[in-house]
Amino acid sequence: MRHFLKSRKCRMISSVMYPVLFGVIIFVLWETQILHSIMNTSTDVLPVPSKIASVIGENITKLMGNLWITTVPTLIGLAVGSALGYAVAVIASIFTKWGGGGITLVSCFNAVPIVALAPIFNNLCKHVSTDIGTRGMAAKALVVMMLCMASMSINAFRGLTELPPFSTDMMKSYASSKRVTFVKLRLPNSVPYIFTALRVSVPISVISALVSEYFIDTREGSATFCPGLGRMIRDTILKCQYSAAWSYIAIACLLGITLFVVLMIFESVMLKNRQKQ
Protein backbone atom coordinates (compact mmCIF):
# COMPACT_ATOMS: atom_id res chain seq x y z
CA MET A 1 0.00 0.00 0.00
CA ARG A 2 2.74 2.38 0.98
CA HIS A 3 4.63 1.47 -2.15
CA PHE A 4 1.55 2.22 -4.22
CA LEU A 5 1.07 5.64 -2.60
CA LYS A 6 4.59 6.66 -3.61
CA SER A 7 4.30 5.28 -7.14
CA ARG A 8 4.11 7.54 -10.17
CA LYS A 9 0.74 6.20 -11.20
CA CYS A 10 -0.80 7.21 -7.90
CA ARG A 11 0.63 10.70 -8.19
CA MET A 12 -0.81 11.03 -11.69
CA ILE A 13 -4.22 9.90 -10.50
CA SER A 14 -4.21 12.26 -7.52
CA SER A 15 -3.18 15.24 -9.64
CA VAL A 16 -6.31 14.69 -11.72
CA MET A 17 -8.52 13.62 -8.83
CA TYR A 18 -8.06 16.65 -6.55
CA PRO A 19 -9.12 19.32 -9.05
CA VAL A 20 -11.98 17.20 -10.34
CA LEU A 21 -13.17 16.62 -6.78
CA PHE A 22 -13.04 20.37 -6.11
CA GLY A 23 -15.00 21.04 -9.29
CA VAL A 24 -17.63 18.47 -8.37
CA ILE A 25 -18.04 20.02 -4.90
CA ILE A 26 -18.58 23.49 -6.41
CA PHE A 27 -20.99 22.02 -8.96
CA VAL A 28 -23.04 20.26 -6.27
CA LEU A 29 -23.10 23.40 -4.09
CA TRP A 30 -24.27 25.39 -7.11
CA GLU A 31 -26.92 22.90 -8.17
CA THR A 32 -28.29 22.52 -4.62
CA GLN A 33 -28.35 26.33 -4.22
CA ILE A 34 -26.07 26.34 -1.18
CA LEU A 35 -23.72 28.53 -3.21
CA HIS A 36 -26.51 31.07 -3.57
CA SER A 37 -26.94 31.42 0.18
CA ILE A 38 -23.15 31.77 0.61
CA MET A 39 -22.94 34.48 -2.07
CA ASN A 40 -26.24 36.01 -1.00
CA THR A 41 -27.86 35.92 -4.45
CA SER A 42 -31.02 34.40 -5.87
CA THR A 43 -31.52 31.77 -8.57
CA ASP A 44 -32.77 34.56 -10.87
CA VAL A 45 -29.34 36.14 -11.14
CA LEU A 46 -27.34 32.92 -10.80
CA PRO A 47 -29.38 30.06 -12.31
CA VAL A 48 -28.43 26.47 -11.49
CA PRO A 49 -26.28 24.67 -14.10
CA SER A 50 -29.11 22.39 -15.27
CA LYS A 51 -31.24 25.45 -16.05
CA ILE A 52 -28.40 27.04 -18.02
CA ALA A 53 -27.91 23.80 -19.95
CA SER A 54 -31.58 23.65 -20.87
CA VAL A 55 -31.54 27.30 -22.02
CA ILE A 56 -28.53 26.52 -24.21
CA GLY A 57 -30.44 23.59 -25.68
CA GLU A 58 -33.45 25.79 -26.49
CA ASN A 59 -31.51 28.66 -28.10
CA ILE A 60 -28.85 26.63 -29.83
CA THR A 61 -29.27 28.19 -33.31
CA LYS A 62 -29.14 31.77 -32.02
CA LEU A 63 -26.17 30.97 -29.80
CA MET A 64 -24.28 29.38 -32.67
CA GLY A 65 -25.03 32.38 -34.90
CA ASN A 66 -23.54 34.75 -32.34
CA LEU A 67 -20.63 32.39 -31.68
CA TRP A 68 -19.84 32.45 -35.39
CA ILE A 69 -19.96 36.27 -35.48
CA THR A 70 -17.47 36.46 -32.61
CA THR A 71 -15.18 33.60 -33.62
CA VAL A 72 -14.52 34.57 -37.25
CA PRO A 73 -13.06 38.05 -36.60
CA THR A 74 -11.17 36.71 -33.58
CA LEU A 75 -9.42 34.08 -35.65
CA ILE A 76 -8.80 36.42 -38.59
CA GLY A 77 -7.39 39.07 -36.27
CA LEU A 78 -5.27 36.50 -34.44
CA ALA A 79 -3.80 35.07 -37.65
CA VAL A 80 -3.20 38.38 -39.46
CA GLY A 81 -1.99 40.17 -36.33
CA SER A 82 0.46 37.44 -35.38
CA ALA A 83 1.82 37.20 -38.93
CA LEU A 84 2.26 40.99 -39.14
CA GLY A 85 3.82 41.04 -35.67
CA TYR A 86 6.33 38.40 -36.72
CA ALA A 87 7.13 40.34 -39.88
CA VAL A 88 7.70 43.48 -37.82
CA ALA A 89 9.99 41.52 -35.50
CA VAL A 90 11.99 40.15 -38.45
CA ILE A 91 12.46 43.65 -39.90
CA ALA A 92 13.40 44.98 -36.47
CA SER A 93 15.92 42.17 -35.96
CA ILE A 94 17.63 42.99 -39.26
CA PHE A 95 18.10 46.62 -38.23
CA THR A 96 18.68 45.89 -34.54
CA LYS A 97 19.85 49.37 -33.58
CA TRP A 98 16.77 51.18 -34.84
CA GLY A 99 14.36 48.28 -34.60
CA GLY A 100 14.73 47.95 -30.84
CA GLY A 101 13.25 51.43 -30.41
CA GLY A 102 10.30 50.48 -32.60
CA ILE A 103 9.64 47.43 -30.46
CA THR A 104 9.67 49.66 -27.35
CA LEU A 105 7.03 51.86 -29.00
CA VAL A 106 4.91 48.82 -29.84
CA SER A 107 5.15 47.61 -26.24
CA CYS A 108 3.79 51.01 -25.17
CA PHE A 109 0.76 50.41 -27.43
CA ASN A 110 0.26 47.17 -25.56
CA ALA A 111 -0.44 49.19 -22.40
CA VAL A 112 -3.31 51.09 -24.08
CA PRO A 113 -6.50 49.66 -22.57
CA ILE A 114 -8.75 47.68 -24.94
CA VAL A 115 -11.63 49.85 -23.80
CA ALA A 116 -9.99 52.86 -25.42
CA LEU A 117 -8.94 51.01 -28.58
CA ALA A 118 -12.35 49.49 -29.33
CA PRO A 119 -14.30 52.77 -29.89
CA ILE A 120 -11.48 54.17 -32.06
CA PHE A 121 -11.66 51.23 -34.42
CA ASN A 122 -15.44 51.21 -34.40
CA ASN A 123 -15.36 54.85 -35.51
CA LEU A 124 -12.70 54.09 -38.11
CA CYS A 125 -14.77 51.30 -39.61
CA LYS A 126 -17.91 53.39 -39.94
CA HIS A 127 -17.20 54.03 -43.61
CA VAL A 128 -15.87 50.60 -44.51
CA SER A 129 -19.17 49.07 -45.49
CA THR A 130 -22.88 49.84 -45.53
CA ASP A 131 -23.64 46.49 -43.92
CA ILE A 132 -23.50 46.76 -40.15
CA GLY A 133 -22.44 43.12 -39.74
CA THR A 134 -19.36 43.53 -41.95
CA ARG A 135 -18.51 46.79 -40.21
CA GLY A 136 -18.63 45.18 -36.78
CA MET A 137 -16.52 42.26 -37.96
CA ALA A 138 -13.91 44.58 -39.45
CA ALA A 139 -13.69 46.65 -36.26
CA LYS A 140 -13.35 43.53 -34.11
CA ALA A 141 -10.73 41.96 -36.34
CA LEU A 142 -8.72 45.21 -36.32
CA VAL A 143 -8.74 45.51 -32.51
CA VAL A 144 -7.71 41.85 -32.14
CA MET A 145 -5.07 42.32 -34.81
CA MET A 146 -3.49 45.31 -33.03
CA LEU A 147 -3.18 43.49 -29.72
CA CYS A 148 -1.87 40.25 -31.23
CA MET A 149 0.61 42.17 -33.35
CA ALA A 150 2.01 43.89 -30.28
CA SER A 151 2.54 40.76 -28.19
CA MET A 152 3.88 38.75 -31.14
CA SER A 153 6.39 41.37 -32.27
CA ILE A 154 7.74 41.86 -28.73
CA ASN A 155 8.22 38.13 -28.11
CA ALA A 156 9.42 37.21 -31.61
CA PHE A 157 11.97 40.04 -31.48
CA ARG A 158 13.39 38.52 -28.31
CA GLY A 159 13.42 35.08 -29.94
CA LEU A 160 15.24 36.41 -33.00
CA THR A 161 17.87 38.40 -31.08
CA GLU A 162 18.45 36.64 -27.74
CA LEU A 163 20.49 33.76 -29.11
CA PRO A 164 22.50 31.12 -27.23
CA PRO A 165 25.95 32.49 -26.25
CA PHE A 166 28.65 32.26 -28.92
CA SER A 167 26.21 30.94 -31.53
CA THR A 168 26.57 34.05 -33.70
CA ASP A 169 30.35 33.77 -33.39
CA MET A 170 30.14 30.19 -34.52
CA MET A 171 28.05 31.12 -37.54
CA LYS A 172 30.61 33.82 -38.36
CA SER A 173 33.47 31.34 -38.15
CA TYR A 174 31.58 29.16 -40.63
CA ALA A 175 31.51 32.25 -42.87
CA SER A 176 27.78 31.85 -43.24
CA SER A 177 25.86 34.65 -44.86
CA LYS A 178 23.30 36.71 -42.98
CA ARG A 179 20.53 34.87 -44.76
CA VAL A 180 21.82 31.45 -43.71
CA THR A 181 22.30 32.66 -40.12
CA PHE A 182 18.72 33.81 -40.17
CA VAL A 183 17.28 30.56 -41.54
CA LYS A 184 19.47 28.15 -39.55
CA LEU A 185 19.85 30.02 -36.25
CA ARG A 186 17.45 32.89 -35.66
CA LEU A 187 14.31 31.36 -37.11
CA PRO A 188 14.45 28.07 -35.15
CA ASN A 189 15.44 29.95 -32.00
CA SER A 190 12.28 32.08 -32.21
CA VAL A 191 9.79 29.19 -32.41
CA PRO A 192 9.28 28.74 -28.62
CA TYR A 193 8.89 32.51 -28.31
CA ILE A 194 6.11 32.43 -30.91
CA PHE A 195 4.19 30.09 -28.64
CA THR A 196 4.87 32.29 -25.60
CA ALA A 197 3.29 35.14 -27.56
CA LEU A 198 0.32 33.04 -28.65
CA ARG A 199 -0.32 31.88 -25.10
CA VAL A 200 -0.84 35.53 -24.19
CA SER A 201 -2.61 36.63 -27.33
CA VAL A 202 -5.16 33.81 -27.66
CA PRO A 203 -7.02 34.67 -24.41
CA ILE A 204 -6.56 38.39 -25.09
CA SER A 205 -8.00 38.08 -28.60
CA VAL A 206 -11.19 36.48 -27.25
CA ILE A 207 -11.49 39.14 -24.53
CA SER A 208 -10.90 42.03 -26.90
CA ALA A 209 -13.42 40.69 -29.42
CA LEU A 210 -16.03 40.49 -26.65
CA VAL A 211 -15.23 43.96 -25.31
CA SER A 212 -15.13 45.48 -28.79
CA GLU A 213 -18.73 44.35 -29.32
CA TYR A 214 -19.86 46.54 -26.43
CA PHE A 215 -19.18 49.63 -28.50
CA ILE A 216 -20.89 48.58 -31.73
CA ASP A 217 -23.76 50.84 -32.71
CA THR A 218 -26.60 48.33 -33.25
CA ARG A 219 -29.38 50.82 -33.96
CA GLU A 220 -29.39 49.97 -37.68
CA GLY A 221 -29.49 46.23 -37.09
CA SER A 222 -32.59 44.23 -37.98
CA ALA A 223 -34.40 41.99 -35.49
CA THR A 224 -32.53 38.86 -36.55
CA PHE A 225 -29.16 40.63 -36.44
CA CYS A 226 -26.45 38.78 -34.49
CA PRO A 227 -24.17 41.31 -32.77
CA GLY A 228 -21.89 38.68 -31.20
CA LEU A 229 -21.46 36.95 -27.86
CA GLY A 230 -20.10 39.87 -25.85
CA ARG A 231 -22.86 42.23 -26.92
CA MET A 232 -25.49 39.58 -26.20
CA ILE A 233 -24.13 39.07 -22.67
CA ARG A 234 -24.50 42.78 -22.04
CA ASP A 235 -27.90 43.18 -23.71
CA THR A 236 -29.51 40.17 -22.05
CA ILE A 237 -28.34 41.41 -18.64
CA LEU A 238 -29.74 44.88 -19.33
CA LYS A 239 -33.05 43.13 -20.09
CA CYS A 240 -32.66 41.06 -16.88
CA GLN A 241 -32.73 37.78 -18.84
CA TYR A 242 -30.11 36.24 -16.62
CA SER A 243 -30.41 32.60 -17.72
CA ALA A 244 -29.95 33.66 -21.35
CA ALA A 245 -26.96 35.75 -20.28
CA TRP A 246 -25.41 32.76 -18.52
CA SER A 247 -25.87 30.62 -21.62
CA TYR A 248 -23.90 33.20 -23.66
CA ILE A 249 -21.28 33.34 -20.90
CA ALA A 250 -20.93 29.55 -20.95
CA ILE A 251 -20.43 29.60 -24.73
CA ALA A 252 -17.90 32.47 -24.49
CA CYS A 253 -15.92 30.58 -21.83
CA LEU A 254 -16.03 27.43 -23.96
CA LEU A 255 -14.69 29.42 -26.91
CA GLY A 256 -11.77 30.70 -24.82
CA ILE A 257 -10.99 27.27 -23.42
CA THR A 258 -11.26 25.51 -26.79
CA LEU A 259 -8.92 27.95 -28.54
CA PHE A 260 -6.39 27.58 -25.73
CA VAL A 261 -6.56 23.76 -25.75
CA VAL A 262 -6.07 23.75 -29.53
CA LEU A 263 -3.03 25.97 -29.07
CA MET A 264 -1.64 23.65 -26.38
CA ILE A 265 -2.02 20.58 -28.60
CA PHE A 266 -0.43 22.43 -31.50
CA GLU A 267 2.44 23.56 -29.28
CA SER A 268 3.14 20.10 -27.91
CA VAL A 269 3.29 18.72 -31.47
CA MET A 270 5.52 21.53 -32.76
CA LEU A 271 7.94 21.53 -29.84
CA LYS A 272 8.05 17.74 -29.41
CA ASN A 273 11.51 17.27 -30.92
CA ARG A 274 12.89 20.22 -29.01
CA GLN A 275 12.09 18.76 -25.59
CA LYS A 276 13.75 15.46 -26.49
CA GLN A 277 17.09 17.06 -27.26
Add this chain to the structure above:
Amino acid sequence: MRKKHKFPPKWLVTSVWIIGFLLLWEFGAFLVENNPKIQNPEYILPHMWQIFASFFDTNLTTATQTPFQVVLEACGATLSRAGIGFLIGLSAGFILALLMNLSHIVEKVAFPYLMLIQVIPILGLAPIILALTGDIGISRMVIAAILTFYPVSANTLAGFKSVSTEQKQLMFNYAAKIPVTYWKLMFPTCIPYFFTGLKTAAPMAITASILVDTLQGDGGLGCALSQSLKHNTTIYVFWEIVIAAAAVGIFSFYLMGMIENMVSPLQRINRKLKRGDKG
Protein backbone atom coordinates in the same frame (compact mmCIF):
# COMPACT_ATOMS: atom_id res chain seq x y z
CA MET B 1 40.80 53.24 -23.27
CA ARG B 2 37.72 55.42 -23.43
CA LYS B 3 34.50 53.66 -24.15
CA LYS B 4 33.15 54.51 -27.58
CA HIS B 5 29.79 56.21 -27.64
CA LYS B 6 27.22 54.04 -29.29
CA PHE B 7 25.57 55.49 -32.35
CA PRO B 8 22.68 56.05 -32.51
CA PRO B 9 22.11 56.76 -28.79
CA LYS B 10 18.98 55.33 -27.24
CA TRP B 11 17.15 58.64 -26.76
CA LEU B 12 17.60 59.48 -30.43
CA VAL B 13 16.12 56.15 -31.54
CA THR B 14 13.13 56.57 -29.24
CA SER B 15 12.46 60.16 -30.28
CA VAL B 16 12.76 59.33 -33.99
CA TRP B 17 10.18 56.57 -33.53
CA ILE B 18 7.82 58.85 -31.61
CA ILE B 19 8.12 61.58 -34.28
CA GLY B 20 7.55 58.96 -36.96
CA PHE B 21 4.42 57.78 -35.22
CA LEU B 22 3.10 61.33 -34.88
CA LEU B 23 3.77 61.97 -38.60
CA LEU B 24 1.90 58.79 -39.51
CA TRP B 25 -1.02 59.87 -37.33
CA GLU B 26 -1.07 63.34 -38.93
CA PHE B 27 -0.97 61.78 -42.39
CA GLY B 28 -3.95 59.61 -41.50
CA ALA B 29 -5.78 62.60 -40.06
CA PHE B 30 -5.04 64.56 -43.23
CA LEU B 31 -6.52 61.78 -45.38
CA VAL B 32 -9.61 61.55 -43.17
CA GLU B 33 -10.09 65.32 -43.20
CA ASN B 34 -9.99 65.55 -46.98
CA ASN B 35 -12.25 62.60 -47.62
CA PRO B 36 -15.56 64.08 -48.84
CA LYS B 37 -17.54 61.05 -47.64
CA ILE B 38 -16.68 61.70 -43.97
CA GLN B 39 -18.74 64.42 -42.32
CA ASN B 40 -17.17 64.59 -38.86
CA PRO B 41 -13.46 63.96 -39.20
CA GLU B 42 -12.87 64.67 -35.50
CA TYR B 43 -14.87 61.53 -34.68
CA ILE B 44 -12.71 59.31 -36.88
CA LEU B 45 -9.18 60.65 -36.49
CA PRO B 46 -8.53 64.26 -35.43
CA HIS B 47 -5.17 65.95 -35.77
CA MET B 48 -2.80 65.42 -32.88
CA TRP B 49 -2.49 69.17 -32.33
CA GLN B 50 -6.27 69.47 -32.08
CA ILE B 51 -6.27 66.95 -29.25
CA PHE B 52 -3.42 68.73 -27.48
CA ALA B 53 -5.11 72.09 -27.98
CA SER B 54 -8.23 70.70 -26.34
CA PHE B 55 -6.20 70.05 -23.18
CA PHE B 56 -5.97 73.82 -22.78
CA ASP B 57 -9.54 74.47 -23.93
CA THR B 58 -11.25 76.80 -21.44
CA ASN B 59 -14.80 76.36 -22.79
CA LEU B 60 -17.03 74.45 -20.43
CA THR B 61 -18.14 71.10 -21.79
CA THR B 62 -20.32 70.08 -18.84
CA ALA B 63 -22.10 72.49 -16.50
CA THR B 64 -19.01 73.26 -14.45
CA GLN B 65 -15.94 71.73 -16.05
CA THR B 66 -13.61 72.11 -19.03
CA PRO B 67 -12.71 68.94 -20.95
CA PHE B 68 -9.35 68.66 -19.21
CA GLN B 69 -10.91 68.96 -15.75
CA VAL B 70 -13.41 66.21 -16.63
CA VAL B 71 -10.60 63.89 -17.69
CA LEU B 72 -8.43 64.74 -14.70
CA GLU B 73 -11.16 64.08 -12.19
CA ALA B 74 -12.17 60.84 -13.94
CA CYS B 75 -8.53 59.75 -14.01
CA GLY B 76 -8.21 60.15 -10.25
CA ALA B 77 -11.40 58.15 -9.61
CA THR B 78 -10.30 55.35 -11.96
CA LEU B 79 -6.82 55.10 -10.49
CA SER B 80 -7.92 54.97 -6.87
CA ARG B 81 -10.57 52.32 -7.55
CA ALA B 82 -8.24 50.22 -9.66
CA GLY B 83 -5.65 50.54 -6.90
CA ILE B 84 -7.90 48.98 -4.27
CA GLY B 85 -8.78 46.01 -6.48
CA PHE B 86 -5.15 45.66 -7.45
CA LEU B 87 -4.04 45.50 -3.80
CA ILE B 88 -6.69 42.89 -2.95
CA GLY B 89 -5.78 40.74 -5.96
CA LEU B 90 -2.09 41.15 -5.22
CA SER B 91 -2.33 39.95 -1.62
CA ALA B 92 -4.72 37.11 -2.51
CA GLY B 93 -2.45 36.01 -5.35
CA PHE B 94 0.64 36.07 -3.18
CA ILE B 95 -1.05 34.14 -0.37
CA LEU B 96 -2.31 31.49 -2.78
CA ALA B 97 1.16 31.10 -4.29
CA LEU B 98 2.56 30.69 -0.79
CA LEU B 99 -0.06 28.07 0.12
CA MET B 100 0.52 26.26 -3.16
CA ASN B 101 4.24 26.11 -2.45
CA LEU B 102 3.68 24.92 1.13
CA SER B 103 1.12 22.22 0.38
CA HIS B 104 1.03 19.83 -2.55
CA ILE B 105 -2.69 19.26 -2.16
CA VAL B 106 -3.47 22.95 -2.48
CA GLU B 107 -1.23 23.14 -5.53
CA LYS B 108 -2.88 20.18 -7.20
CA VAL B 109 -6.37 21.54 -6.53
CA ALA B 110 -5.72 25.17 -7.40
CA PHE B 111 -3.32 25.05 -10.34
CA PRO B 112 -5.77 23.84 -13.04
CA TYR B 113 -8.29 26.45 -11.90
CA LEU B 114 -5.61 29.11 -12.03
CA MET B 115 -5.04 28.17 -15.68
CA LEU B 116 -8.79 28.31 -16.23
CA ILE B 117 -9.01 31.87 -14.86
CA GLN B 118 -6.43 32.93 -17.41
CA VAL B 119 -8.37 31.40 -20.30
CA ILE B 120 -11.86 32.60 -19.34
CA PRO B 121 -12.66 36.04 -20.75
CA ILE B 122 -13.19 37.77 -17.38
CA LEU B 123 -13.57 41.26 -18.88
CA GLY B 124 -16.41 39.97 -21.06
CA LEU B 125 -18.13 38.76 -17.90
CA ALA B 126 -18.09 42.21 -16.30
CA PRO B 127 -21.86 42.78 -16.70
CA ILE B 128 -22.79 39.53 -14.95
CA ILE B 129 -20.43 40.26 -12.06
CA LEU B 130 -22.18 43.61 -11.74
CA ALA B 131 -25.53 41.79 -11.66
CA LEU B 132 -24.25 39.28 -9.09
CA THR B 133 -22.75 41.77 -6.67
CA GLY B 134 -25.38 44.42 -7.34
CA ASP B 135 -22.93 47.20 -6.55
CA ILE B 136 -20.70 48.85 -9.12
CA GLY B 137 -17.94 49.67 -6.65
CA ILE B 138 -17.69 46.09 -5.41
CA SER B 139 -17.83 44.58 -8.89
CA ARG B 140 -15.06 46.91 -10.04
CA MET B 141 -12.86 45.72 -7.20
CA VAL B 142 -13.76 42.06 -7.81
CA ILE B 143 -12.88 42.19 -11.52
CA ALA B 144 -9.66 44.15 -10.96
CA ALA B 145 -8.74 41.67 -8.21
CA ILE B 146 -9.42 38.58 -10.36
CA LEU B 147 -7.37 40.01 -13.22
CA THR B 148 -4.49 40.85 -10.86
CA PHE B 149 -4.73 37.53 -9.09
CA TYR B 150 -3.63 35.23 -11.92
CA PRO B 151 -0.39 36.88 -13.09
CA VAL B 152 0.74 37.57 -9.53
CA SER B 153 0.18 34.06 -8.19
CA ALA B 154 1.49 32.26 -11.29
CA ASN B 155 4.67 34.35 -11.38
CA THR B 156 5.25 34.18 -7.62
CA LEU B 157 4.89 30.41 -7.70
CA ALA B 158 7.42 30.25 -10.54
CA GLY B 159 9.71 32.38 -8.35
CA PHE B 160 9.40 29.96 -5.42
CA LYS B 161 10.12 27.04 -7.74
CA SER B 162 13.22 28.73 -9.10
CA VAL B 163 15.03 28.47 -5.75
CA SER B 164 17.80 25.94 -6.30
CA THR B 165 17.95 22.68 -4.37
CA GLU B 166 21.46 23.48 -3.09
CA GLN B 167 20.24 26.68 -1.44
CA LYS B 168 17.35 24.83 0.19
CA GLN B 169 19.74 22.13 1.41
CA LEU B 170 21.98 24.77 2.88
CA MET B 171 19.07 26.21 4.85
CA PHE B 172 18.20 22.68 5.95
CA ASN B 173 21.77 22.13 7.16
CA TYR B 174 21.56 25.31 9.21
CA ALA B 175 18.42 23.76 10.78
CA ALA B 176 16.49 26.87 9.74
CA LYS B 177 12.79 26.80 10.47
CA ILE B 178 10.32 27.18 7.61
CA PRO B 179 9.47 30.85 8.34
CA VAL B 180 13.17 31.72 8.47
CA THR B 181 13.80 29.84 5.21
CA TYR B 182 11.02 31.78 3.55
CA TRP B 183 12.10 35.12 4.94
CA LYS B 184 15.81 34.74 4.16
CA LEU B 185 15.75 32.67 0.99
CA MET B 186 12.39 32.21 -0.75
CA PHE B 187 11.00 35.76 -0.59
CA PRO B 188 14.17 37.50 -1.80
CA THR B 189 14.47 35.02 -4.67
CA CYS B 190 10.90 35.45 -5.83
CA ILE B 191 10.90 39.28 -5.78
CA PRO B 192 11.83 39.72 -9.48
CA TYR B 193 9.19 37.15 -10.48
CA PHE B 194 6.61 38.79 -8.23
CA PHE B 195 7.23 42.14 -9.88
CA THR B 196 7.00 40.62 -13.36
CA GLY B 197 3.50 39.56 -12.32
CA LEU B 198 2.73 43.04 -10.99
CA LYS B 199 3.91 44.67 -14.21
CA THR B 200 1.48 42.52 -16.20
CA ALA B 201 -1.34 43.00 -13.73
CA ALA B 202 -1.23 46.77 -13.15
CA PRO B 203 -2.38 47.86 -16.65
CA MET B 204 -4.98 45.07 -16.58
CA ALA B 205 -6.44 46.33 -13.31
CA ILE B 206 -6.77 49.79 -14.83
CA THR B 207 -8.41 48.39 -17.97
CA ALA B 208 -10.88 46.51 -15.76
CA SER B 209 -11.68 49.65 -13.80
CA ILE B 210 -12.32 51.66 -16.99
CA LEU B 211 -14.47 48.92 -18.51
CA VAL B 212 -16.68 48.59 -15.47
CA ASP B 213 -17.13 52.38 -15.50
CA THR B 214 -18.74 52.16 -18.94
CA LEU B 215 -21.47 49.86 -17.62
CA GLN B 216 -23.03 52.34 -15.23
CA GLY B 217 -22.65 56.04 -14.57
CA ASP B 218 -20.51 56.59 -11.50
CA GLY B 219 -17.63 58.81 -12.59
CA GLY B 220 -14.29 57.49 -13.78
CA LEU B 221 -12.65 57.42 -17.20
CA GLY B 222 -15.00 54.81 -18.66
CA CYS B 223 -18.06 56.81 -17.68
CA ALA B 224 -16.69 60.01 -19.22
CA LEU B 225 -15.78 57.99 -22.31
CA SER B 226 -19.27 56.68 -22.91
CA GLN B 227 -20.70 60.14 -22.19
CA SER B 228 -18.53 61.72 -24.88
CA LEU B 229 -19.40 58.95 -27.36
CA LYS B 230 -23.07 59.69 -26.72
CA HIS B 231 -22.37 63.33 -27.66
CA ASN B 232 -23.05 64.62 -24.14
CA THR B 233 -19.64 66.29 -24.01
CA THR B 234 -17.26 67.30 -26.82
CA ILE B 235 -15.67 64.44 -28.70
CA TYR B 236 -12.24 65.71 -27.66
CA VAL B 237 -13.00 64.39 -24.19
CA PHE B 238 -12.96 60.96 -25.83
CA TRP B 239 -9.56 61.52 -27.45
CA GLU B 240 -8.15 63.00 -24.27
CA ILE B 241 -9.35 59.89 -22.45
CA VAL B 242 -7.68 57.61 -24.99
CA ILE B 243 -4.40 59.44 -24.37
CA ALA B 244 -4.96 59.58 -20.61
CA ALA B 245 -5.84 55.87 -20.44
CA ALA B 246 -2.73 54.95 -22.40
CA ALA B 247 -0.60 57.22 -20.21
CA VAL B 248 -2.06 55.79 -17.01
CA GLY B 249 -1.51 52.22 -18.25
CA ILE B 250 2.12 52.90 -19.15
CA PHE B 251 2.64 54.87 -15.94
CA SER B 252 1.36 51.96 -13.83
CA PHE B 253 3.82 49.66 -15.59
CA TYR B 254 6.78 51.95 -14.88
CA LEU B 255 5.61 52.59 -11.31
CA MET B 256 5.91 48.87 -10.60
CA GLY B 257 9.42 48.91 -12.06
CA MET B 258 10.34 51.85 -9.80
CA ILE B 259 9.00 50.10 -6.71
CA GLU B 260 10.94 46.98 -7.68
CA ASN B 261 14.13 49.03 -7.91
CA MET B 262 13.53 50.34 -4.40
CA VAL B 263 12.76 47.04 -2.64
CA SER B 264 14.69 44.42 -4.58
CA PRO B 265 17.85 43.26 -2.74
CA LEU B 266 19.49 42.47 -6.08
CA GLN B 267 19.07 46.05 -7.30
CA ARG B 268 20.32 47.35 -3.96
CA ILE B 269 23.54 45.35 -4.35
CA ASN B 270 23.90 46.55 -7.93
CA ARG B 271 23.58 50.16 -6.78
CA LYS B 272 26.14 49.60 -4.04
CA LEU B 273 28.58 48.07 -6.52
CA LYS B 274 28.16 51.03 -8.85
CA ARG B 275 28.87 53.49 -6.05
CA GLY B 276 31.87 51.41 -5.00
CA ASP B 277 33.27 51.57 -8.52
CA LYS B 278 33.11 55.32 -8.59
CA GLY B 279 34.67 55.82 -5.15
